[in-house]
Ligand code: SF4
């Protein structure tokens with residue numbers, strides 16, 4: 001016994017103790033890193049979300065990537081878009097109301113006739129949706145209703161609270177109509193546009209907006225002919241009001257887990273509803289300072305095109321599916337806009353490499369079940385060079401799936417739409433700061449091999465040969481079969 | 487805030503890293519192998535890569551991205567092993583003695 005003790009004492013001297021500690025530390029440190037990684041992947045704090053107030057989620061240093069000109073290019077004389085025909089929801093609803101088989105094209109309003117004559121492929125797609133997809137969707141929805149009870153309930157719940165849409169003309173609705181007791185009778189004299197901008201951004205964050213930016217409003221983005229229900233005379237061009245000088249853009253993300261379980265379990269209603277409420281509250285705040293303000297909000301209460309304004313306001317860049325990609329949320333967000341004459345200091349656009357990355361990547365185009373996203377380059381649209389998505393094909397796919405309305409696969413699969421943890425933030429930094437473009441190729445390759453999705457055909461509803469597949473498993477709280485007795 | 491996200495976690499990781507460095511230094515001294523700065527540099531880079539690999543696997547398991555965890559684990563794990571073996575041989579180089 002004595003000799004063993006002596007042996008141990010002799011062998012286990014200070015140097016050996018330190019060597020053994022080094023070995024043990026290597027083992028413990030590595031295990032700790034594994035747990036750190038696990039936590040970083042699982043922790044809801046990495047779900048880029050709206051819950052974090054005070055603007056903490058708008059974490060990207062935009063000044064370092066700001067540029068003097070937006071990342072879209074003007075190459076011809078610009079034209080303002082016609083909301084009646086070019087906004088797919090507007091066109092479809094007008095078409096469904098007006099189309100009669102016996103009168104055909106002749107029975108439609110003139111501008112619709114003109115549009116379909118120029119784009120007969122859209123007439124085919126709109127007819128296909130009305131005559132084939134909608135009835136099939138109705139019957140499949142009844143058949144597979146049970147699977148999506150909770151996701152439908154959740155989507156409807158998120159859309160249940162919403163401010164009444166602005167449906168009066170700007171000269172009436174935008175100005176503070178009744179001064180509150182003690183409120184301003186004149187617009188307040190603000191000290192400087194810089195200070196006011198800081199204030200407005202802070203208020204937007206306090207109202208729950210994840211992102212906020214300010215742009216000088218370019219009239220090119222205002223619809224030439226209005227959407228219905230916005231207080232404008234139908235079929236009369238919009239005269240861009242002088243008080244729409246600035247656009248304050250707000251945006252919130254769609255909840256992570258349902259978004260990642262697209263197309264069948266996600267919804268846009270959560271972010272729609274949040275951004276909408278924020279925009280109405282912000283407009284109210286501005287009006288109480290005595291200035292004009294008008295909210296333009298999702299789903300279909302806009303007088304202007306939103307994506308280019310997001311770009312002008314420095315929130316992000318246009319991606320291949322034609323929606324805007326931001327450094328913080330990727331394209332997983334839904335914006336709203338407040339136009340105002342409150343003097344503000346516009347932000348600069350940013351360039352963090354999306355234009356170059358999208359050229360190589362094309363993951364959204366490969367995963368888009370409808371073929372709406374182009375594999376090719378940018379095209380000229382109303383005088384601007386940009387990516388264009390085929391909205392009729394896209395909406396037809398929405399009508400080819402069950403569950404809460406929509407698809408959003410191009411959101412879920414995009415490498416920029418990732419959780420805000422060390423891994424994806426590092427990948428973003430590498431891609432952003434690599435002048436050679438080699439990392440675009442490497443990151444895209446890894447993304448395709450490491451994060452594959454189902455065969456796009458499987459996303460379709462069963463009567464169209466699909467399997468109601470989702471990109472990833474739905475969260476436990478949307479699995480109806482675990483909660484409801486069928 | 488979870489422990490593995492906290493400052494305390496990184497503080498403890500730092501202590502572990504110091505102990506690893508001390509352990510290796512003594513181990514090398516005992517064998518008469520010198521550790522010039524470039525060896526420490528290469529060793530540090532390898533440790534970073536190994537740490538990246540472990541954290542990559544953990545993060546993807548946490549994100550329920552099993553394919554990424556497995557494929558990335560194999561790819562980065564193999565690279566770590568190959569680099570580790572090469573580095574080990576390099577670290578063990580002793581200066582030639584005068585006969
Ligand atoms: S929403 Fe779906 S169908 Fe539409 S463009 Fe994106 S991926 Fe394609």
Ligand code: SF4
Pocket residue numbers: 319320321357358359361362363364365413414415416
């Ligand atoms: S998936 Fe790729 S190509 Fe598509 S928008 Fe995202 S980065 Fe661009």
